[in-house]
Every structure is written in structure tokens, then in C-alpha cells.
Amino acid sequence: MGKKYNVAVVGVGVVGIEMLRVLKERHFPVGKLSVLARSARNINVDGATYPVQAISSEAFEGIDIALFAGTEGEKGAATTYANEAVKRGAVVIDNGADFRMDPKVPLVVPEVNAKDVKKHKGIIANPNCSTIQMVVALWPIYKKVGLKRVIVTTLQASSGAGKSAVEQLKEENSKIAESGYIDVQVNVENKAMPQQLAYNVFPHIGEFSDSDYTSEEWKLVKETHKIMHDDKINISATTVRVPVRTGHSEAVYIETGKFISPEKVKDIFSKSSGIILVDDPQNNLYPMPKDAEGRDEVFIGRVRKDPFVKNGLWLWVVADNLRKGAATNAVEIAECVILN
Numbered sequence: 034m035g036k037k038y039n040v041a042v043v044g045v046g047v048v049g050i051e052m053l054r055v056l057k058e059r060h061f062p063v064g065k066l067s068v069l070a071r072s073a074r075n076i077n078v079d080g081a082t083y084p085v086q087a088i089s090s091e092a093f094e095g096i097d098i099a100l101f102a103g104t105e106g107e108k109g110a111a112t113t114y115a116n117e118a119v120k121r122g123a124v125v126i127d128n129g130a131d132f133r134m135d136p137k138v139p140l141v142v143p144e145v146n147a148k149d150v151k152k153h154k155g156i157i158a159n160p161n162c163s164t165i166q167m168v169v170a171l172w173p174i175y176k177k178v179g180l181k182r183v184i185v186t187t188l189q190a191s192s193g194a195g196k197s198a199v200e201q202l203k204e205e206n207s208k209i210a211e212s213g214y215i216d217v218q219v220n221v222e223n224k225a226m227p228q229q230l231a232y233n234v235f236p237h238i239g240e241f242s243d244s245d246y247t248s249e250e251w252k253l254v255k256e257t258h259k260i261m262h263d264d265k266i267n268i269s270a271t272t273v274r275v276p277v278r279t280g281h282s283e284a285v286y287i288e289t290g291k292f293i294s295p296e297k298v299k300d301i302f303s304k305s306s307g308i309i310l311v312d313d314p315q316n317n318l319y320p321m322p323k324d325a326e327g328r329d330e331v332f333i334g335r336v337r338k339d340p341f342v343k344n345g346l347w348l349w350v351v352a353d354n355l356r357k358g359a360a361t362n363a364v365e366i367a368e369c370v371i372l373n
């Protein structure tokens with residue numbers, strides 16, 4: 034029998050729940066499983082009951098791998114407990130943004146930079162969901178012909194903002210339905226997003242802080258540079274929340290270093306690991322978030338030339354933000370850790 038690892042999953046929101054599913058589906062060699070959140074209770078996932086313990090530093094005793102999917106920030110799970118887990122001998126894989134740009138912390142998408150896992154000093158960061166699917170698409174083209182410029186507009190689902198955002202969208206939709214679809218301006222009590230999302234889209238994910246760009250837009254720039262080890266790629270982003278439950282879409286414009294035809298790009302994608310090419314627009318075939326929900330791959334379509342710029346190409350990139358954008362990528366990192 035192979036070695037087993039004691040695993041902790043921290044947080045049982047939309048990402049934490051998906052982590053429990055992915056660990057099971059991928060037959061991760063789990064010894065003892067500890068599920069931790071702010072309060073103790075039992076939760077049910079696909080018919081299986083998981084006891085949830087209230088988090089404490091001591092809960093990390095004997096844990097080999099700690100997968101963090103708690104809320105970010107000052108009082109978030111990773112800022113408070115990641116170092117406590119590392120002190121007790123665990124390798125932490127964190128889904129939040131708190132450690133991603135720390136030079137001592139590898140930021141990993143296994144299809145791109147799996148070898149960075151080896152450099153960890155206890156903590157490995159999982160990138161932002163919109164960054165993960167974009168770099169999976171960019172990497173094979175970058176390796177072949179280089180990249181000078183990336184302009185991306187994201188269309189991000191409600192679940193990207195956590196379970197309370199999914200609830201907000203549901204509640205807004207039912208209030209609009211109750212009005213007989215006459216009034217599409219609604220107000221709900223628990224607002225997890227800065228605007229109404231039902232019957233709406235808004236270009237505001239993260240905070241504007243001291244820049245014209247949002248923090249989410251900067252994540253796409255800085256995290257891509259770190260993962261691809263190249264900060265010379267010019268990247269500019271607009272991130273938009275759309276009324277989709279799960280599955281982020283991205284319109285990605287690239288200017289390559291050398292000319293490459295769309296046919297060659299499609300050929301490369303069809304042979305790349307973790308990518309499924311869905312590109313037959315004449316037959317209405319292109320990736321859509323409803324089809325990507327529950328899947329682990331990144332779906333790419335609408336590969337086409339810019340009619341005015343020789344090295345310009347458009348890509349349409351879709352992935353499940355809770356799977357490849359979070360839980361699956363984190364568990365894949367854990368698989369790299371145990372193989373090293």
C-alpha cells in the first residue's frame with residue numbers, strides 16, 4: 034500500500050466543498066481528513082457527511098498537507114493559521130491572495146511551472162481563478178513563439194465571489210421573478226458584491242484602491258508575470274462580473290513574438306495537457322461556462338486572427354472557477370508535493 038497523507042481542508046465555502054470532491058475524485062492518498070471552519074458542525078457533500086471542527090492552531094498537529102480555502106485578509110484563515118500549520122510540519126497550499134506575491138512563496142499552475150513547487154518553504158500559493166485559466170492558455174503559445182502583449186476582458190461568475198455572492202444572485206433573481214419581471218432594479222439585504230448582478234454586469238471585481246485598475250485586474254498582470262517568470266509581457270485587464278453561477282469566460286487578445294497562424298495555435302492547443310479545444314463556430318461550437326461547470330479542463334475556442342495586426346490573435350477561454358480555478362489546481366499542486 035502506498036503512503037497516505039493527513040490532509041486538512043480549511044473552509045467549507047464554495048471552494049472548500051469542491052476540494053472535498055476533488056480529493057475524492059482524484060483518489061488523493063488521504064490518511065486522516067480534518068475539515069476546519071469558523072464553527073463546528075456536520076456538513077453533507079454529495080450524500081457523505083463530513084464533521085467540521087472549529088479551527089485552532091492545534092488542529093494542524095499531525096497534518097501533512099493543509100489546503101486553505103478560507104476567507105482572505107487580516108482575520109482570514111491563512112493569515113492567522115498558515116504559519117501555525119507550517120510550524121507543525123504541514124505543507125500549506127493557499128487559495129487566497131495573501132501570500133501569492135511573497136517572493137519566498139511559489140505561485141503554481143502545474144501545466145506551466147510545476148517545478149517551482151520544489152522551491153517551497155512550507156507555503157505554496159494557488160493563483161487567482163481568472164489567472165489560472167489564462168496562463169494555461171497562454172503558456173503553450175508563449176513557449177512556441179513568445180508573447181509581447183495580452184489584453185484580457187474577463188466575464189466572471191458569481192461563485193467567484195464566494196457562497197454569499199451566489200446567494201445574492203439567487204435572491205435578486207427571485208425578487209425580479211416575484212415582480213413579474215417588471216422591476217429589474219432590486220435591493221437585497223445581504224449584499225456580497227458591490228452592485229446588483231441579476232439582469233446586470235459590472236466592471237468592478239476587487240477594490241479600486243489607489244489605481245484606475247481593480248485589485249483583480251492587477252492580479253492578472255502580476256500573477257501571470259510571476260508564474261511565467263517573465264515580467265516583460267505587457268498585460269492589461271478589465272474584469273467584469275456577469276450573472277453566471279459558475280464558470281469564468283475570458284476574451285484574450287495576444288500579440289505574439291513571432292507570427293503563428295490560428296491553425297497552428299489550434300493544433301498546439303489540441304495537443305496541450307489540461308486544454309480542450311472547442312472551435313467550430315460554423316456549427317455553433319465554442320466554449321460556454323454552463324458546459325465547463327464541474328469540469329477540470331480549460332476550454333478554448335474562437336481562435337482567430339486580428340485582421341489588422343500581423344501577430345495579433347484572439348482567444349476565448351472558459352473554465353470552472355471553483356475547479357481548475359481553485360480546488361483542482363490546489364489538489365494538483367498537492368499531487369506535485371507528494372511526488373517530489
Ligand SMILES: NC(=O)c1ccc[n+]([C@@H]2O[C@H](COP(=O)([O-])OP(=O)(O)OC[C@H]3O[C@@H](n4cnc5c(N)ncnc54)[C@H](OP(=O)(O)O)[C@@H]3O)[C@@H](O)[C@H]2O)c1
Nearest residue numbers: 044045046047048070071072102103104110129193195196
Ligand atoms: N470562489 C472562487 O472562484 C475562488 C477561486 C480562487 C480562489 N478563491 C479563494 O478561495 C478562498 C475561499 O473562497 P470561497 O469562494 O470558497 O469563500 P466562501 O464561499 O465565502 O467560504 C469561505 C469559508 O471560509 C471559512 N472561513 C472564513 N474565515 C475563516 C477563519 N478565520 N478560519 C477558518 N475558516 C474560515 C468560512 O467558514 P464558516 O463556513 O465557518 O463561516 C467558509 O467556510 C478565498 O481566499 C478566495 O479568494 C476563490
